[in-house]
Ligand code: HEC
Ligand code: HEC
Ligand code: HEC
Ligand code: HEC
Ligand code: HEC
């Protein structure tokens with residue numbers, strides 16, 4: 438059947454639109470959830486459904502109620518930023534019924550290396566180890582307290598950081614002198630060297646304590662006339678103090 442004056446391609450277009458509208462309307466009736474739209478573009482019932490999930494994490498405050506000893510210790514330690522359940526897993530069940538459910542205790546090396554295994558992407562200064570080289574095969578807990586881990590010991594020897602000077606001095610005329618005979622070293626220098634500097638000798642008289650004629654020092658030490666020798670120059674302008682030579 439043809440209508441006069443209506444172009445023949447109109448009919449298929451009308452049909453296509455009719456099908457699209459039919460699909461949309463049935464889709465809406467069949468598939469759009471009931472509570473959709475009650476709270477705007479949102480399925481209102483999902484709120485109740487999520488609220489009905491079992492709670493599995495208790496939150497770290499809850500642990501304080503019964504484990505204040507561990508919690509207080511941890512709060513002062515390098516692990517203070519870690520919540521208990523980061524390591525012990527979800528523990529709400531345990532907090533409800535501590536006699537029936539016990540939380541996990543992560544004792545494996547693999548657990549600690551999740552955070553401490555070397556990874557170049559981690560921030561500079563974050564304590565990292567190379568697990569294959571850091572006491573392989575031994576449990577981390579043998580040496581580290583998980584609630585109060587200590588930073589590594591800072592090197593106590595000057596040579597840990599001043600290797601070259603120590604090597605040179607070791608074979609010099611000053612081999613028998615401790616570094617601290619000439620440098621007063623604040624303890625903080627050993628852990629934060631740039632924040633606290635040792636003192637360096639600053640007078641000719643300092644060297645004169647051993648080398649001046651008449652000084653009260655062992656007799657084998659060579660002597661000079663402190664008033665005359667090297668004139669007004671500092672001794673270390675001519676003698677390297679870590680490997681002094683009498684010169685030619
Ligand atoms: C209502 C008190 C209570 C609360 C709250 C509580 N615990 Fe416990 N927890 C206990 C008791 C009791 C034990 C058993 C002690 C024992 O066996 O010596 C225990 C044991 C543990 C253990 C050792 C498990 C084992 O195998 O030895 C861990 C780990 C632990 N709790 C972690 C937590 C964490 C993490 C939280 C916070 C999410 C928490 N607890 C909250 C009472 C509690
Ligand atoms: C870095 C991971 C880590 C964090 C964070 C952590 N723990 Fe532990 N916890 C451990 C490990 C590992 C052990 C097992 C220690 C062992 O066997 O020597 C342990 C043991 C325990 C025990 C058993 C008894 C004991 O003291 O050895 C309790 C209780 C406990 N943790 C509670 C807590 C609570 C409460 C917090 C939060 C304040 C917490 N832990 C935070 C790793 C952690
Ligand atoms: C046999 C004892 C021992 C074992 C086992 C051990 N460590 Fe250590 N760890 C040490 C000592 C000692 C230091 C300090 C090293 C230093 O002073 O340079 C240290 C340092 C560290 C540091 C600090 C590194 C830094 O540069 O700041 C981390 C992190 C660490 N260990 C994690 C671990 C982890 C994770 C494990 C298990 C996979 C583990 N350790 C196993 C003894 C041990
Ligand atoms: C979720 C990540 C995480 C886990 C898991 C973790 N640590 Fe740590 N650890 C840290 C953070 C964060 C610090 C503090 C770093 C800082 O002070 O910059 C730290 C500090 C340390 C330090 C002190 C190192 C230093 O130089 O200050 C040691 C040792 C250490 N952890 C050992 C362990 C051991 C052993 C385990 C396993 C029981 C463990 N950690 C599990 C995050 C973690
Ligand atoms: C942890 C590494 C470390 C240790 C350990 C260490 N130092 Fe240093 N020291 C440094 C660094 C880094 C500097 C250089 C600071 C700069 O140039 O900015 C420095 C500088 C110095 C200076 C020069 C200060 C100045 O004002 O020019 C003296 C002297 C010195 N150290 C002596 C010592 C002695 C003596 C010891 C042992 C008792 C020692 N240091 C242990 C890292 C260390």
Ligand code: HEC
Nearest residue numbers: 595599602603606611614615616618619637638673678679
């Ligand atoms: C006999 C005294 C004496 C002894 C022993 C000595 N120093 Fe020095 N040190 C000096 C003097 C003096 C200076 C200053 C030199 C200058 O200003 O040119 C100095 C300078 C330094 C500096 C500054 C950088 C440099 O090379 O000039 C460092 C770092 C240093 N000493 C480290 C050490 C260490 C580490 C030891 C032990 C291994 C040591 N010193 C032993 C007298 C001494």
Ligand code: HEC
Nearest residue numbers: 610638643644646647657658659672673676678681682683
């Ligand atoms: C604590 C005593 C003591 C102090 C302080 C001291 N020295 Fe010496 N000095 C010695 C001794 C010991 C010898 C080596 C004597 C020997 O070889 O038997 C020596 C040797 C020397 C020599 C001779 C090297 C040679 O070729 O024979 C010179 C130069 C010298 N010191 C310069 C200095 C200067 C410069 C200072 C100050 C920065 C200084 N000393 C501070 C103890 C000291």
Ligand code: HEC
Nearest residue numbers: 641644645648659660661666667670671672674675683684
């Ligand atoms: C201008 C450079 C100069 C200065 C500054 C200087 N010396 Fe010397 N020193 C020399 C020379 C060159 C010799 C070797 C020739 C000599 O014995 O006069 C020497 C030799 C020495 C000797 C070896 C003496 C012996 O009998 O073997 C000692 C010890 C010494 N100096 C210590 C010092 C002390 C301590 C100071 C600072 C108070 C100092 N010097 C300042 C240049 C200097």
